[in-house]
Amino acid sequence: xxxxxxxxxxxxxGPMAANLCKAQHHVTAxxxxxxxxxxxxxxxxxxxxxxxxxxxxxxxxxTMLPAGKHVREVYEKDVLxxxxxxxxxxxxxxxxxxxxxxxxxxAQKAGHEMIDAPVSGGVGGxxxxxxxxxxxxSEVSFAKARPILEKMGKNIVHAGDSGNGQAAKICNNMIxxxxxxxxxxxxxxGKRLGLxxxxxxxxxxxASGQCWSLTNYCPVPGPVPTSPAxxxxxxxxxxxxxxxxxxxxxxxxxxxxxxxxxxAEAAQLFSLFVNSGxxxxxxxxxxxxxxGK
Amino acid sequence: xxxxxxxxxxxxxGPMAANLCKAQHHVTAxxxxxxxxxxxxxxxxxxxxxxxxxxxxxxxxxTMLPAGKHVREVYEKDVLxxxxxxxxxxxxxxxxxxxxxxxxxxAQKAGHEMIDAPVSGGVGGxxxxxxxxxxxxSEVSFAKARPILEKMGKNIVHAGDSGNGQAAKICNNMIxxxxxxxxxxxxxxGKRLGLxxxxxxxxxxxASGQCWSLTNYCPVPGPVPTSPAxxxxxxxxxxxxxxxxxxxxxxxxxxxxxxxxxxAEAAQLFSLFVNSGxxxxxxxxxxxxxxGK
Numbered sequence: 001x002x003x004x005x006x007x008x009x010x011x012x013x014g015p016m017a018a019n020l021c022k023a024q025h026h027v028t029a030x031x032x033x034x035x036x037x038x039x040x041x042x043x044x045x046x047x048x049x050x051x052x053x054x055x056x057x058x059x060x061x062x063t064m065l066p067a068g069k070h071v072r073e074v075y076e077k078d079v080l081x082x083x084x085x086x087x088x089x090x091x092x093x094x095x096x097x098x099x100x101x102x103x104x105x106x107a108q109k110a111g112h113e114m115i116d117a118p119v120s121g122g123v124g125g126x127x128x129x130x131x132x133x134x135x136x137x138s139e140v141s142f143a144k145a146r147p148i149l150e151k152m153g154k155n156i157v158h159a160g161d162s163g164n165g166q167a168a169k170i171c172n173n174m175i176x177x178x179x180x181x182x183x184x185x186x187x188x189x190g191k192r193l194g195l196x197x198x199x200x201x202x203x204x205x206x207a208s209g210q211c212w213s214l215t216n217y218c219p220v221p222g223p224v225p226t227s228p229a230x231x232x233x234x235x236x237x238x239x240x241x242x243x244x245x246x247x248x249x250x251x252x253x254x255x256x257x258x259x260x261x262x263x264a265e266a267a268q269l270f271s272l273f274v275n276s277g278x279x280x281x282x283x284x285x286x287x288x289x290x291x292g293k
Numbered sequence: 294x295x296x297x298x299x300x301x302x303x304x305x306x307g308p309m310a311a312n313l314c315k316a317q318h319h320v321t322a323x324x325x326x327x328x329x330x331x332x333x334x335x336x337x338x339x340x341x342x343x344x345x346x347x348x349x350x351x352x353x354x355x356t357m358l359p360a361g362k363h364v365r366e367v368y369e370k371d372v373l374x375x376x377x378x379x380x381x382x383x384x385x386x387x388x389x390x391x392x393x394x395x396x397x398x399x400a401q402k403a404g405h406e407m408i409d410a411p412v413s414g415g416v417g418g419x420x421x422x423x424x425x426x427x428x429x430x431s432e433v434s435f436a437k438a439r440p441i442l443e444k445m446g447k448n449i450v451h452a453g454d455s456g457n458g459q460a461a462k463i464c465n466n467m468i469x470x471x472x473x474x475x476x477x478x479x480x481x482x483g484k485r486l487g488l489x490x491x492x493x494x495x496x497x498x499x500a501s502g503q504c505w506s507l508t509n510y511c512p513v514p515g516p517v518p519t520s521p522a523x524x525x526x527x528x529x530x531x532x533x534x535x536x537x538x539x540x541x542x543x544x545x546x547x548x549x550x551x552x553x554x555x556x557a558e559a560a561q562l563f564s565l566f567v568n569s570g571x572x573x574x575x576x577x578x579x580x581x582x583x584x585g586k
């Protein structure tokens with residue numbers, strides 16, 4: 001099995017590293033939090049004292065970090081100067097497209113293959129090993145990374161060259177953020193018009209209003225028993241994470257010259273919701289703000 | 294079979310009346326356009342010289358008119374004063390909820406049963422007899438109307454009391470209008486980030502961005518061969534009709550005290566598209582405006 005360095009053992013990285021251990025890979029783990037490293041060791045990982053040390057003997061490096069600046073820093077200071085020649089680099093962080101392409105360019109110059117492979121599926125998917133990976137990078141790198149990603153996820157999609165994994169994720173999540181608000185507005189309008197939520201669900205879910213936000217993640221309690229609305233909007237996918245992705249989309253739109261009026265408005269609305277103290281709630285909880293609660 | 298008066302023989306009403314004729318009903322037809330009446334007679338309807346005359350011997354009255362003011366006028370001046378006691382009144386127009394409830398109230402006072410039964414499915418669905426009807430009215434009226442509606446449509450949904458057919462339609466179509474813009478913004482952002490449209494489709498259609506606007510009516514050519522994008526945005530469902538529904542939703546939201554920020558923005562964007570001379574194009578053509586074309 002492969003020698004894997006895993007850097008970034010947070011809510012997502014922790015269970016992802018655990019699944020690689022479970023698949024009998026030799027995982028050397030590092031995080032700035034000693035508690036996170038201890039938890040990984042508990043799951044079978046080997047402790048590294050620094051990111052540089054974790055990387056030294058690795059054949060594959062997996063990173064799961066909060067934002068573009070962390071990814072740039074860790075790759076520039078720790079990973080690239082210390083990795084053996086020809087290592088496969090897999091960045092699973094959700095970051096801006098520009099940083100992803102910048103770091104992939106540096107990696108290539110240093111003689112490594114690198115993919116960006118952001119995920120969707122949340123902590124539940126990370127734990128169960130059922131994440132979706134949206135991958136940017138060459139066909140060759142994608143083929144090499146696939147068996148590793150399959151230990152952590154179920155649906156592995158190649159979205160094109162470097163940065164396109166990030167692009168696919170923010171484009172998808174921009175639709176998701178907007179459609180969740182659309183569905184929420186619709187239910188709140190219906191409620192005030194005297195329309196029963198279940199009736200509206202029955203109509204829209206079989207008509208042209210059908211969308212994942214409605215049929216898989218309905219923001220009112222009742223119609224979809226598994227949706228967070230039935231457990232007081234306990235996340236799930238937090239409003240803070242949705243805001244992060246919508247802001248990445250806005251940053252990319254601004255840099256690339258794309259016009260995204262509803263994406264911009266959705267970012268503003270989630271910003272209002274998060275800044276009102278609801279960042280840790282599930283993102284579908286935004287319906288309560290639209291209800292005036 | 295039933296004696297049916299059919300008033301309003303436009304793009305939708307014409308083929309709907311033809312399907313009632315085909316089902317061997319005795320249809321007496323009226324429209325302000327003599328050509329529309331002649332076309333209905335061609336399909337087997339009997340000509341009436343006025344709405345009042347059409348209604349006189351009818352057991353069932355079906356109306357398909359452009360807006361609330363026409364429905365109020367036709368019911369107040371022609372239908373209610375001339376209909377026999379206990380006639381079943383079916384208004385298939387898409388109008389504001391208030392007008393629908395007002396007219397239903399007048400009908401009830403005059404001793405008639407009335408349902409609002411707006412449709413979705415477009416001219417294609419009207420011709421093929423595969424429309425969806427969203428019905429507001431009593432259980433009893435709904436049960437009586439169902440066999441008639443089934444001659445014109447496939448999916449007949451009872452959404453609650455009077456006006457709730459209209460409410461369900463505008464709530465559904467508000468999601469539709471918003472999600473079409475969301476999908477369009479996403480494809481245009483992806484394009485500028487170098488993301489192939491088919492790749493984005495493959496990711497989003499199997500992930501949380503999935504929605505009818507994407508998977509059944511994709512606004513870029515290619516991924517969904519039957520979508521209007523593949524025939525230069527020939528409607529389909531026109532941008533003008535989408536704008537009408539979004540404005541009805543805004544009117545209802547304003548009257549009922551609902552907050553619909555994305556619904557409002559979608560109405561503004563479709564207004565811009567229609568006012569730029571594209572009202573007759575399919576509503577998915579709004580992607581070209583977002584592309585700066």
